[in-house]
Amino acid sequence: MGAMINSFILESGFANMGIKSIIMILIACVFLYLAIKKGYEPYLLIPISVGMLLANMPGADLMKAPTDGELGGLLYYLYQGVHLGIFPPVIFLCIGASTDFGPMIANPKTMLLGAAAQFGIFFAFLGAILLGFNGLEAASIGIIGGADGPTATLLTSKLAPHMLGTIALAAYSYMALVPVIQPPIIRALTTKEERAIKMEQLRPVSKTEKIVFPIVSMIIVIGLLPTAAPLIGMLMLGNLLKESGVVPKLVETAQNSLMYIITIFLGLTVGATANAETFLTLQTLGVTAMGLVAFSVGTASGVLFGKIMCKATGGKVNPMIGAAGVSAVPMAARVVQKVGQEENPSNFLLMHAMGPNVSGVIGSAVVAGILLKFFM
Numbered sequence: 001m002g003a004m005i006n007s008f009i010l011e012s013g014f015a016n017m018g019i020k021s022i023i024m025i026l027i028a029c030v031f032l033y034l035a036i037k038k039g040y041e042p043y044l045l046i047p048i049s050v051g052m053l054l055a056n057m058p059g060a061d062l063m064k065a066p067t068d069g070e071l072g073g074l075l076y077y078l079y080q081g082v083h084l085g086i087f088p089p090v091i092f093l094c095i096g097a098s099t100d101f102g103p104m105i106a107n108p109k110t111m112l113l114g115a116a117a118q119f120g121i122f123f124a125f126l127g128a129i130l131l132g133f134n135g136l137e138a139a140s141i142g143i144i145g146g147a148d149g150p151t152a153t154l155l156t157s158k159l160a161p162h163m164l165g166t167i168a169l170a171a172y173s174y175m176a177l178v179p180v181i182q183p184p185i186i187r188a189l190t191t192k193e194e195r196a197i198k199m200e201q202l203r204p205v206s207k208t209e210k211i212v213f214p215i216v217s218m219i220i221v222i223g224l225l226p227t228a229a230p231l232i233g234m235l236m237l238g239n240l241l242k243e244s245g246v247v248p249k250l251v252e253t254a255q256n257s258l259m260y261i262i263t264i265f266l267g268l269t270v271g272a273t274a275n276a277e278t279f280l281t282l283q284t285l286g287v288t289a290m291g292l293v294a295f296s297v298g299t300a301s302g303v304l305f306g307k308i309m310c311k312a313t314g315g316k317v318n319p320m321i322g323a324a325g326v327s328a329v330p331m332a333a334r335v336v337q338k339v340g341q342e343e344n345p346s347n348f349l350l351m352h353a354m355g356p357n358v359s360g361v362i363g364s365a366v367v368a369g370i371l372l373k374f375f376m
């Protein structure tokens with residue numbers, strides 16, 4: 001009996017737990033604290049944190065690849081949805097089904113703000129090259145600047161899969177921290193008077209416009225850039241389902257059940273790629289730092305272009321809405337609304353900010369397509 005107990009103890013996960021595993025488990029617990037106690041994107045951060053925790057428990061082998069005569073771990077098979085590029089486009093379909101493109105259609109010039117906010121991607125790409133990362137890795141790091149987790153996941157899984165855990169965690173973490181990171185940047189780059197600017201009510205957008213837009217967008221964008229088809233195609237399909245008005249059950253499924261199911265699987269498997277051997281390195285610190293730079297520069301470039309647009313329109317555009325040009329939908333638009341109301345309680349900028357916010361989603365998908373075209 002003593003030998004059996006001794007064998008049980010020696011073969012337990014605790015007996016084989018090294019310092020790196022302990023550190024990763026503690027990091028996972030910190031993320032869980034931020035998600036549950038602080039409310040930082042809990043729908044994303046809880047599955048990611050649990051995936052990280054499970055992957056770093058010695059002996060669990062949930063990410064173990066199959067061998068001759070032996071099956072792989074559970075998370076290994078779920079991870080194939082990421083590896084094969086399935087989960088991120090499905091997430092985009094769900095986002096499309098949940099998003100109103102009306103504010104962008106009503107005020108097309110806000111697309112320029114969404115485009116300007118993508119500058120952070122290229123800034124971080126060049127910075128990563130200067131730090132010694134190769135082109136594939138630099139492209140994957142740069143895409144963090146779009147604050148778009150599914151896009152970052154898809155691009156990295158194709159270009160630099162060995163960095164997937166680090167980059168996906170950075171991208172989703174910065175998405176969760178939008179309410180913390182963006183307000184100081186907005187306030188530093190705008191005056192009190194600019195933040196208090198009230199914008200005119202948007203014109204009504206017809207149902208025909210809303211139906212035609214995703215169809216034309218698919219034809220033009222994919223015609224010019226076929227590599228953007230998985231993300232743009234699914235985004236526009238989801239939106240077309242919503243705006244058509246004839247398939248309410250499909251829209252309801254995409255907005256709710258499908259979105260939550262894919263979010264769980266994507267979060268779990270992305271977190272599971274963050275094992276101690278690849279995560280606890282100086283390279284990880286560099287990626288995290290460059291991701292923060294990319295996101296900050298993207299926010300700043302959107303605001304600065306908003307200031308230019310403000311001047312060009314004689315003060316009719318609140319420059320803060322440029323901060324919503326990053327792809328964190330709808331968190332970035334909500335931040336603009338909150339900061340705007342702090343300066344002027346009667347100011348309602350949410351719908352105006354949704355224009356560049358939606359444009360940012362499209363813009364990050366287009367940039368991802370460009371990077372795939374040049375590096376695959």
